[in-house]
Amino acid sequence: MTQERKRTNCHFCGYCCAFVATVDEGGRVVDLEPDPTRYPYDPQVLAGCRRWRMNLDVLDGADRVNYPLRRVGERGANQWERVSWDEAIADIAARLRALAAEHGPGTLASMIGGPHTSFWPLHRFMTLFGSPNNMGIGQICWNPRIWMDVLTFGWTVEADIRPETGCVLIWGTNPAESDNSLFWRSLLHIGKSEDTALVVIDPRFTRTARAADLWLAPRPGTDCVLALALLNVIIAEDLVDRAFVDAWCYGFDELAAHVARFTPEYAEGVCDVPAADIARAARLFAGPRGEGAYPSALVSGRGIDQVGRSVAPTHRAICCLRAVTGNVDRPGACVLAEGSDFIPEVDLELTLEHAGELSARCLNTPHTPLQCYEGYAHVAALTERLGRKLPARYLTSAHPDLVLAAMETGEPYPVRALVVEATNPLLTYADTHRVFDALMGLDLIVVLDYYLTSTASIADYVLPAAGAIERSLFQAHGGVANMAYGGPKATDPYYERKSDYEIFRLLGCALGQEESWPDETFEDAIARTLAPTGMDWDTYCLLGLCYVPPAYEKHLIPGADGAPQGFATTTGKIELASVALEELGGPRLPEPGEPRRLCSPEFVAVHEAQGWAHLTLTTGARKQPYNASMYFNNRAFREKAPYPVVEMSEATARELGIEKGDCVVVATDQGEARFMADTIRMRDGLLNADYGWWHPEWTPGAPAFGGMWESNINCLTSCSLDQGEPMIGTWSYNAIDCMIRKDDAPLSWQPGFTPEDAACGARRRED
Structure with a gap:
């Protein structure tokens, strides 16, 4: 039997490691092996991974949804009939058209997850339908850091750990469990090194903490106080990078006065972390000044993305930690990412072209003045000074509380339909009881998934989604970096499964969106996306990566007038005191918030x-x-x-x-x-x-x-x-x-x- 070896990718975590698949003459994948010639380029990553071997099993698993299913019994009764794709698309489109005619296009909401999906096809469909009501988990993962980075530095920053890095601070994340990447392996190496200090902040003694030189275990929800105490030590002990702060930071005196009360002793009482450990962590991160100075890197995660009222001030305080120590856009510290050379997601989703009508229906306004179309426009006007476009759909995504209220009450307008892709919101969204009641009362639920999940079981339609190996991959980090990775599918989707791009294109065309879906396949769309870089589809598949390393100290690049271009903020400097946040009704300086009470x-x-x-x-x-x-x-x-x-x-x-x-x-x-x-x-x-x-x-x-x-x-x-x-x-x-x-x-x-x-x-x- 003739067999062919084809490149493809895993989709079981965000790293999407490269494979070589063996495909028989019938198009069936019969074997997989790691491909170290493509991103992430290290066979040890997959050697230590327990998930990738699942790919062959789930490709033809007995529990997969293989054909479009339509509900025929009561919602949740598990009574289905198999229908054709033509019938499913026509009926869904007709029902959406009728609901929009009765209630307006905002009547459609969406819920999306990952990593086994492409976000922008759903977002493009929602844009063209006229609804701003896309929900995700952005407000508790990714968005807070992105917003605060951008408000402080004018764009997002990433840790840049190199041999010269003197201290790495890991805050609220556990790479030993959350990924199996080269990053975790580098932390293990750092933990054994005498030249680099590893500090871990986490209330649990994780595998990552086990490798640390210093472990701080604060009370959950007190991270902002801890960050302000670190700033207190650095400023009080004159561990500040004065030259950098004087030249490139705005509001230092305000910040210094603000953190004066957050002494290590005060923080010990709030955080239950010894004052001596707080001071030691601050000194390690600040490092020696003068000739022996070293750069320090800081990595934060979901542990501080999910602390309610304190999330924004905690991220702001972390930004200030980087800034006052001069660890900004510096090798071995952090680097400001570049805007993408390929077409960014904000352009693929077409949101900005329709921002006016979407803003008029935005439920978030005025409840969350940053996470809404007005807040987005205010901040995006700053980043675009230096030619960078923020992703729009993520940073304007509808708040679940408001969408659920619109489902429950019909105010300010009724939300009566829902598209769910690659997520199981009856498990993954807060307050399952409320989510269940709201969804059970809808007129139309369409779920794209591999399985009959709890959420799929209450749908009107379950559409079979193509998975890893069956669909090509273009992972682009929301458009905040000049990097994308992935590769081609190894085989056409089994049975009647379809890629998410194809499903939304079919549905969009059925609703009159044909002109906005010019590419027949996802591969054609990726090729169009890559075109501005000069890289074609075949080269991308060969390399598995489209990446241009960012330059350092970009604030020193001469602008049109010959002066340094600075940072894309209101003042042109790193804003320790935030002008833009104040203009939107927020605080100039980070102030801790009270934790949520769920028990009356x-x-x-x-x-x-x-x-x-x-x-x-x-x-x-x-x-x-x-x-x-x-x-x-x-x-x-x-x-x-x-x-x-x-x-x-x-x-x-x-x-x-x-x-x-x-x-x-x-x-x-x-x-x-x-x-x-x-x-x-x-x-x-x-x-x-x-x-x-x-x-x-x-x-x-x-x-x-x-x-x-x-x-x-x-x-x-x-x-x-x-x-x-x-x-x-x-x-x-x-x-x-x-x-x-x-x-x-x-x-x-x-x-x-x-x-x-x-x-x-x-x-x-x-x-």
């Missing part, structure tokens, strides 16, 4: 009387081999990590009378979830609950909906704006409060348990 005083009093304990909770920590709500259908993974757990220190477990392996129930005013207790090294008085657990092997739909009511931490959370970050709308997955007690009932994850065995499939909520 009445709820706490009643439950404490019943023997529950009131503690602080974090969730969302990445843990291999799973990723959010994904890969629970892998039997080998489930055998290795079979239970959803809530972690606590041994001291906390003793205080609660809980032993490792006990079943526990965790609750807030929103609802409850059940876990198995585990003990690890972490802060006392803190719980860390697993995220995204469900039973993909159970029959889809009612009553259990994949077991989503049992161990789903989002049954406890809330995305309501009332306690969210005021400029962006970030809600909280960290630094929230909860009640916990031991529970004698077994978990459905334990051997021999089935969904028929008890109330595990039933909905339970404190009303």
Whole structure:
């Protein structure tokens, strides 16, 4: 039998590593092997990965959705009929057209996830339909850092760890579990080096913390105070890069006065971190001044992206840390990214061409004055001075609280239809009970996915999405860097699956958008996207990468008048005191916010009387081999990590009378979830609950909906704006409060348990 070897990529994490696939004459992939000749260029990455071997299994898995399905019974009853693509597209288009005629184009909302998707085709479709109501997880992942970087520096920055880097500070992220990249391997090397200090800030003693020279474990939600205390030490001890600050920073005196009260001793009382450790971390990051000076790098993650009111000020304080120590656009410290030479996503999604009509329907205005079209335009006018275009759909994405309210009340206009792509919002969106009720009342739900997830089980249409190996890849980081990676598909989609691009193009053309979808295939669209770089499709497939390394010290590049161009901010300098944020109604300087309360005083009093304990909770920590709500259908993974757990220190477990392996129930005013207790090294008085657990092997739909009511931490959370970050709308997955007690009932994850065995499939909520 004739076989052919073809390049392709994995889609099971954001690194999308390169493969060589062996394809038989029938177009079936029969083997895969790592391809170190393409990005990320290191066979050790895949050698240490447990996910990539899944690609062959899931390509033709028995649980895949292979044909368009239309609901024929009650919503959630798992009654479907197979229909043709022509019939599905025509019916969906007709129903969307009718709903738009009745309620306006804002009646359509979308929810999207990743990494196994292309964002801009959905965004282009939403733009052309006329709806601004695209939802994602931007407000709790990526957006806060991007916004604060741009407001402070005029564009985004990335860590630039090199041999000369003297200190690396890892804040609120755990690369040992969140990826298996060269970055984690470089941290391991740094941890063993005498020339570079590694500082890790995390309330859990993670694998990354294990490699550190110094581990700080602050109370969740106090990161802003800690950052301001680091600034206090650096300024008080004159560890500032004076030449850089005097020449290129605006508002230093204001910042110095502002942080004066945030002494290490004050921060110790708030953060519960020894003042001496705070001072040591500050000195390590600032480094020696003068001839022995070294650059320092800082990497932050979701741990501080999900702390509600404090998220923006924490990122602003981190930006100030980089600036006052001169660690900006400097080798070995951080580098300002470049705008892309290829067509950026903002142009692919066509948002700016329709910004006026989208802005008029934007639900975010005036609730989140930065995360809206007016806020975007205000900041984008600054970045465009230096020729950089911000991504628009991410930074204007609709707040879930507002979209859910429009579904529930019809105000300010009814949202009656939803497109869901590559996400399972009944597990991954805050307040599962509210999301479920809102979605169950819609007129139309269309889901693009590989599987009949909990969310797909309540859809009107489930459209089979092509996955890894079946679809080409162009990963471009939202258009904030001059880098894209990926490659070609190895085979045409199996059965009747289609790529997301093809699905939205078909649907768009059925709604009269033909002129705006000129490229028949995604490969044609990528070729058009790459054209400005001079790279063609074949070269991109060969290299797996389109990348131009950024230059350093770009603020010194002469402008049109011959003077240094500076930074793309209102003042032309790094804004330690933010003029643009103040103009939008925000604070000039970073001020800590209060953590979200999910347990009312009445709820706490009643439950404490019943023997529950009131503690602080974090969730969302990445843990291999799973990723959010994904890969629970892998039997080998489930055998290795079979239970959803809530972690606590041994001291906390003793205080609660809980032993490792006990079943526990965790609750807030929103609802409850059940876990198995585990003990690890972490802060006392803190719980860390697993995220995204469900039973993909159970029959889809009612009553259990994949077991989503049992161990789903989002049954406890809330995305309501009332306690969210005021400029962006970030809600909280960290630094929230909860009640916990031991529970004698077994978990459905334990051997021999089935969904028929008890109330595990039933909905339970404190009303």
